[in-house]
Amino acid sequence: MVLVWVGLGLLAAVAWYSVRSRLRRSLRCQPVEVDDEAIAQILEEGVLASNEDDPLDLEHIRKEEENFWEKTWDEAEEL
Numbered sequence: 583m584v585l586v587w588v589g590l591g592l593l594a595a596v597a598w599y600s601v602r603s604r605l606r607r608s609l610r611c612q613p614v615e616v617d618d619e620a621i622a623q624i625l626e627e628g629v630l631a632s633n634e635d636d637p638l639d640l641e642h643i644r645k646e647e648e649n650f651w652e653k654t655w656d657e658a659e660e661l
Contacts, residue, residue, distance in 0.1 A: 614632045
């Protein structure tokens, strides 16, 4: 009986570690390297373009959420 609990505990620990490491890898961001070419781009264009995703438009998200909750939903018809 003790071996079963030890086995389940070990299995849970390995699963926790696996999920944690996979999550850390997915959330890791690549550092932006600033070299002479990047500085020239900043001076020319005023911004440094990178491979990162665009930031979320929180105002647009808020408006869409408000529109969703303002809708009225019809009750389901009973057959």
